[in-house]
Amino acid sequence: MSARPNILDELPGRACSIAAALEVVGDRWSLLAVREVSFGNHRFSEILAGTGAPRDRLAARLKALVAAGVLERRQYQEAPVRFDYHLSKAGRDLLPVLRALMSWGDRWAVDEPPVTLVHADHEFRPATVCGTCGEPVHADDVHRRANEPTATAAG
Amino acid sequence: MSARPNILDELPGRACSIAAALEVVGDRWSLLAVREVSFGNHRFSEILAGTGAPRDRLAARLKALVAAGVLERRQYQEAPVRFDYHLSKAGRDLLPVLRALMSWGDRWAVDEPPVTLVHADHEFRPATVCGTCGEPVHADDVHRRANEPTATAAG
Numbered sequence: 156m157s158a159r160p161n162i163l164d165e166l167p168g169r170a171c172s173i174a175a176a177l178e179v180v181g182d183r184w185s186l187l188a189v190r191e192v193s194f195g196n197h198r199f200s201e202i203l204a205g206t207g208a209p210r211d212r213l214a215a216r217l218k219a220l221v222a223a224g225v226l227e228r229r230q231y232q233e234a235p236v237r238f239d240y241h242l243s244k245a246g247r248d249l250l251p252v253l254r255a256l257m258s259w260g261d262r263w264a265v266d267e268p269p270v271t272l273v274h275a276d277h278e279f280r281p282a283t284v285c286g287t288c289g290e291p292v293h294a295d296d297v298h299r300r301a302n303e304p305t306a307t308a309a310g
Numbered sequence: 311m312s313a314r315p316n317i318l319d320e321l322p323g324r325a326c327s328i329a330a331a332l333e334v335v336g337d338r339w340s341l342l343a344v345r346e347v348s349f350g351n352h353r354f355s356e357i358l359a360g361t362g363a364p365r366d367r368l369a370a371r372l373k374a375l376v377a378a379g380v381l382e383r384r385q386y387q388e389a390p391v392r393f394d395y396h397l398s399k400a401g402r403d404l405l406p407v408l409r410a411l412m413s414w415g416d417r418w419a420v421d422e423p424p425v426t427l428v429h430a431d432h433e434f435r436p437a438t439v440c441g442t443c444g445e446p447v448h449a450d451d452v453h454r455r456a457n458e459p460t461a462t463a464a465g
Contacts, residue, residue, distance in 0.1 A: 167362020170424040172415030181338035207322020245418045252410040260327030263400045269325040282441030
């Protein structure tokens, strides 16, 4: 029995990991802050400039991302004491989400892509394959199977 | 010269397709509404139940998603007149974003994944490859190259 409550019991609507993920990063400033840190912009002033977020909102989002384990806050200077932000493993795991959003934005939300991603000597276009079998997948190839919840002390 | 303003000129911070994408879908209810429609829940009442969104917020988000071309609103009944929602091509293109969020949520935001995605007879785990060369990619393999804006009448 887990000491912390199951997040899925606390969210409205369908029990779904997408909703649980959005509870952590479902805010534009949060994802843009993760983007900036992934670009090597670790300091508050850099993240502020790169995102264009209101200062107070950004400070709140960074605090929440640290609490959620997406960012790590590290002291980089003693006098005066200063901290910067780094991606945790969970934060680095958001890069596929950012790449998928960038790919969608390039196609549907901008006139011309402002940035091209380069892989070796050619354009990188993210494509999804099934990590289990290695084959390309299309929307109709994938089906959902509900998992039985594990029995709890109450169940 | 495009008649509509360039969205990238209107957004704060870095000119980036991720920010442009989040301007359209950077709201938890929007992405959860797209999820519901992708599951075949086309009617307002179904999307309301599946997302658990407040009714007014959901109505506003659906209207915005139709205006942005992510959802299509179609009449399915004459008396009384009723409409439902379907994914456009841009809406179907959001499925990789939803899959990436689900994968991240399964790993970092829930105790146990409530749903397993199945591809043929095995578990589907989304993996990203370079669509140009077909090779698996890691975060360090991909680099950014800024594109020159196309000259405009003013430039």
